[in-house]
Structures are given as C-alpha cells and as structure tokens.
Amino acid sequence: MKGALNLGKVFRIDIKIHWTFFLIFVWVVLVELQQGGGLDSILFNAAFILLIFLCVVLHELGHALMARRFGVVTKKITLLPIGGVASLEKIPEEPYQELLVAIAGPLVNVFIATLLYFTLPVSDVMELQLPEMLEELNQLSLGNFLFYLFLANVALVVFNLIPAFPMDGGRVLRALLAMYVGRVKATAIAAGIGQFIAIIFLFLGLFYNIFLIFIALFVFIGAYGENKMVQHRALLKGHKVHEAMLTKITYLHPDDSMKKVLEHVLSGTERDFVVMSDGKALGILPYDLIMEPSRDKETLVKDIMVKDFKSLSKDAPLGDVLGMMESGKSRFFPVTNENQELVGAIDLTNLNEFILLQSRLQF
Numbered sequence: 001m002k003g004a005l006n007l008g009k010v011f012r013i014d015i016k017i018h019w020t021f022f023l024i025f026v027w028v029v030l031v032e033l034q035q036g037g038g039l040d041s042i043l044f045n046a047a048f049i050l051l052i053f054l055c056v057v058l059h060e061l062g063h064a065l066m067a068r069r070f071g072v073v074t075k076k077i078t079l080l081p082i083g084g085v086a087s088l089e090k091i092p093e094e095p096y097q098e099l100l101v102a103i104a105g106p107l108v109n110v111f112i113a114t115l116l117y118f119t120l121p122v123s124d125v126m127e128l129q130l131p132e133m134l135e136e137l138n139q140l141s142l143g144n145f146l147f148y149l150f151l152a153n154v155a156l157v158v159f160n161l162i163p164a165f166p167m168d169g170g171r172v173l174r175a176l177l178a179m180y181v182g183r184v185k186a187t188a189i190a191a192g193i194g195q196f197i198a199i200i201f202l203f204l205g206l207f208y209n210i211f212l213i214f215i216a217l218f219v220f221i222g223a224y225g226e227n228k229m230v231q232h233r234a235l236l237k238g239h240k241v242h243e244a245m246l247t248k249i250t251y252l253h254p255d256d257s258m259k260k261v262l263e264h265v266l267s268g269t270e271r272d273f274v275v276m277s278d279g280k281a282l283g284i285l286p287y288d289l290i291m292e293p294s295r296d297k298e299t300l301v302k303d304i305m306v307k308d309f310k311s312l313s314k315d316a317p318l319g320d321v322l323g324m325m326e327s328g329k330s331r332f333f334p335v336t337n338e339n340q341e342l343v344g345a346i347d348l349t350n351l352n353e354f355i356l357l358q359s360r361l362q363f
Contacts, residue, residue, distance in 0.1 A: 004016040004017065004018045004019070004078055005017050005018075005019070010057075010061065011061065011064070011065065011068075013061070013064055013074050013075070013076060013077055014075060014076035014077070015057060015076070015077050015079075016076055016077070016078045016079070017078070017079040018078055018079060018080050018081075020080060020081050021053075021079050021080060021081055023081060024049055024081055025046055025049065028042065028045045028046055028049065029042055032045065040140055041140060044140045044145065047145070048145060048148060048149070048152075051149055052149070052152050053079055053084070055108075055109060055112055055149070055152065055153055055156065056079065056083055056084040056156070057077060057079070057084060058108050058109075058112070059084065059105040059106070059108050059109055059156065059160075060077045060084040060085070060086040060105060061077070061086075061108070062104040062105040062106075062107060062108035063086045063088070063101055063102070063104050063105045063168075064077065064086050064088070065104070066100055066101045066104035067086075067088050067092065067101045070092050070094075070097045070101070072088055072089055072090055072091075072092060072101075073088075073089040074086050074087060074088050074089070075087050075089065081214075088101075089323075089327065090323055091171075093183060095175045095176070095178040095179045095183075095186075096175070096179075098171060098174065098175040098178070099171075099172060099175035099176065101171075102168050102171035102172045102175060103168070103172055105160065105168055106156070106157045106160050106161055106168055109153040109154075109156045109157045109160075110153075110157055112149075112153045113150055113153035113154050113157065116146055116147075116149060116150035116153070117150060119146070120143060120146050120147055120150065121143075162197065163190070163193055163194070163197070164193065164194040164197040164198060164201075164219045164223070165187075165190040165191050165193065165194035165219075165222070165223045165226060166194065166219070166222040166223060166226050167194070167219065170190050170191075170193070170194045170223070171190075173189075173190045173193070174186045174187055174189075174190035177189055177190065183230060183234075184230055184231060184234045187226060187227050187230040187231075188227055188231075190223075191223040191224065191226060191227035192223075194219050194220075194222070194223035195219070195220050195223045195224065197219065198215075198216040198217075198219040198220035198223065199216070199220070201213070201215050201216035201219065202216035202217075202220075229326070231359075232322060232355050233319050233322065233323075235355055235358040235359055236317075236318040236319045236322060236354075236355065236358070237319060239317070239318045239319075239354075239358075240314065240315050240316065240317065240318060241312050241313065241314050241315065241316045241317075241318060241321060241335055241346055242314035242315065242335070242343075242344075243318070243354070244318060244346060244350055244351055244353075244354035245314065245335045245343075245344040245345060245346040245350070246344050246345050246346065246347070246350055247343070247344040249270065249273075249274065249344060249345050250264050250268065250270055250273060251273070251274055251275070251276040252264075252273045252274070252275045252276070252285060252301050252305075253275070253276065253277060253301065254275055254277055254282060254283075254300065254301055254302035254305070255300055255301070255302065256300065256301045257297065257298055257299065257300060257301075258290070258295055258296065258297050258298070258299045258300075258301070259297040259298070261273070261285065261290055261301065262290070262297070265287075265290065271286075271287035271290075271347070271349075272284065272285065272286050272287055272331075272332035272345070272347055273285045274334050274342065274345055275301055275302070275305045276342070279341075281309075281311065281334050281342050282302075282305070282307065283302075283305035283306050283307045283309060284305065284306050284309045284332060284334065285301055285304070285305045285306070286306065286330075286331075286332055289304055289305075289306070309330070309333075309334070310324075310330065310333060311333065311334045311335065311336050311340075311342075312333045312334070312335050312336070312346065313335070313336060313337075313338075314335050314336065314337055314343055314344070315338075318351070318354070321333070321346060321351065322351060325348050325351065331347055331348040332345065332346075332347045332348075333345065333346050333347075
C-alpha cells in the first residue's frame with residue numbers, strides 16, 4: 001500500500017502505518033481545542049489512540065499467527081484510520097481453518113478486556129449513578145485511561161463480529177455456512193449480508209457520523225471483491241495453465257532497442273514480452289517499464305529487462321496463478337514444459353478472458 005511507513009517487524013511480519021492514520025491526531029487536537037481542552041487532555045487522548053491501535057495490531061497478529069499454523073504467510077499489517085489490515089497471502093479454504101483464523105483476532109481483544117476488567121474496579125464505576133459516573137470519568141487519571149481502554153476492546157470485539165463480510169464476523173459467518181452449503185454459495189450469502197449492512201452504515205453515516213460512510217464503503221467494496229474472487233477461483237478449479245496461456249507471442253532479443261519494442265506494441269495487442277537469447281528466457285519486459293516517460297528510444301532491452309522473474313509450468317493450477325497475480329507479485333509469467341522449454345506466456349488479461357468464457361459455458 002502506497003504512502004505507508006514501516007515501523008519494523010514482529011514475528012517476521014512488517015508493521016506499517018499509512019500516512020492517513022496521522023489525520024486522527026490532527027482531528028483530536030482540533031476537537032480538544034474547540035472544546036477548550038489543554039495540553040493535558042490532548043496528550044491523554046493521543047496516548048489513548050496509540051494504545052487502541054496497539055490493541056488493533058495485537059488483534060491482527062492474532063489472525064496472522066493463527067493463519068501461520070495452517071501454512072498461510074502474512075507479509076504485513078497496515079494501520080489505517082478505520083483499523084488494521086493483515087495482508088494474508090490467502091484465506092484458508094477449509095471452513096474450520098477460516099473460522100479459527102477469523103475468530104483469533106477478536107479473542108485477543110477479549111483477553112485484553114478480561115485482563116483489564118479484573119485489574120480495574122470496573123464494577124465500582126458501573127454501580128455509580130449516571131451523573132456521578134460522568135463526573136468520575138471526566139478526570140484525566142490512569143484509572144480512567146485503562147477503563148476507556150477496556151471499553152475500547154469490548155467495542156472492538158462487538159464491532160468486528162458484526163456479520164458484515166469481509167469483517168471478522170462476516171468471515172465467521174462464511175466459514176459456518178460453508179460447512180453446509182459450500183464455499184461459493186456461503187461467500188455469496190455472507191457478501192450479500194455484508195453489503196446490506198454497509199447500506200445501513202451509509203444511511204447512519206449521512207445523519208450521525210461521517211466515519212460510518214468510510215466503513216460502509218470498505219465493507220461494500222470488500223464484500224463485492226471477495227465474492228467475485230471466490231467465484232473466479234471456483235471457475236478455475238481443475239484447470240491448468242496450458243488451457244489459458246498465450247502461444248503466439250513475440251520474443252524480444254536483449255540487444256533490441258526500445259524503438260523496436262514500441263513498434264511491436266503499436267502493431268499488435270501484446271503489452272508484456274519475454275526476452276530470449278539462444279533459446280533461453282533471460283528476462284521479461286513488462287508494459288510499465290516500456291512506457292516510462294523518461295525512456296529513451298535507443299535504450300537496449302537488456303538494460304531495463306526484469307531478470308528476476310518466475311516461470312510457470314504449463315500444468316500448474318490456474319487458481320494458484322490467479323492468486324499470484326492478485327497478490328501483485330506479477331501479472332505476466334513465461335510458461336515452460338516438463339523439459340523447461342518455453343512454450344508460451346500467461347497474463348492477467350488472458351486469464352480474465354478465460355474466466356469470462358468459463359462463466360459463459362456454465363449457462
């Protein structure tokens with residue numbers, strides 16, 4: 001995700017913070033100044049926000065470490081104003097595994113809230129009359145700070161378990177449904193419920209809190225995207241790379257100039273190329289490198305080609321290729337046979353066309 005600052009690694013997972021996260025502190029300062037607050041109240045609230053997001057990081061680590069038990073790698077956790085996002089390499093497809101991964105995050109917040117409940121005299125505060133409670137909680141004290149942290153973790157549990165896919169509650173719902181109706185139908189049901197709840201959030205946000213509008217958009221788009229992804233993977237199940245690969249492709253030579261490459265781009269429909277020499281693939285030249293504004297037409301292919309590339313076997317599952325493309329590793333792969341000879345290539349455009357054809361054939 002662009003514009004993210006790397007804070008370091010925890011359990012070999014990058015912890016990043018997006019620049020928009022700091023807008024929360026600007027908002028806190030403005031609200032406190034508007035309400036007549038001083039430096040003490042600003043620092044109190046800023047520290048509280050930092051502790052909440054520490055709890056969010058622990059929440060996401062709960063997901064990541066549980067996923068690791070099932071062989072799923074988590075590359076990074078990114079903090080955003082609306083919460084944290086753990087970038088799992090994939091979501092476990094076994095329902096019980098997804099259930100455990102989804103519930104692991106909220107259980108971390110349950111543990112934190114339980115620890116704070118028995119550490120603090122929560123019951124004493126809750127027994128106060130409302131005017132006395134408000135007066136007590138208005139004090140800038142360590143006890144109140146921890147009490148607010150207890151309430152925040154309770155809120156995180158309740159909010160994340162709302163059955164609005166792709167939130168934790170939606171994934172729990174999908175996992176439970178998948179045990180009975182299959183993953184594809186379960187995803188469609190969970191995504192539909194998530195989008196319905198997103199519409200409710202949108203209307204509430206219009207009248208009460210604009211923050212809910214951003215959550216509504218996140219839930220609606222996320223539910224739609226996840227549903228499409230699961231449908232696509234179902235269509236690709238059982239199919240191999242050689243069924244969707246490009247076989248009539250143009251090969252570049254390392255000593256070709258960019259002028260010649262641009263002629264290939266303009267005269268055909270290919271956007272990415274394999275660089276060959278003496279019958280061996282030496283690299284690939286993606287479209288974004290070709291079209292860089294500063295690129296000189298006399299530049300040679302060998303000077304800019306990507307040498308660190310991955311080739312795919314023609315018998316590799318297409319579902320795995322889609323996962324690699326969606327994760328951003330690459331959108332273009334040379335394809336080889338059992339003798340490691342180049343037999344074609346596959347890109348995202350052709351894969352999407354194959355998905356479209358498979359969806360038509362089902363009707």
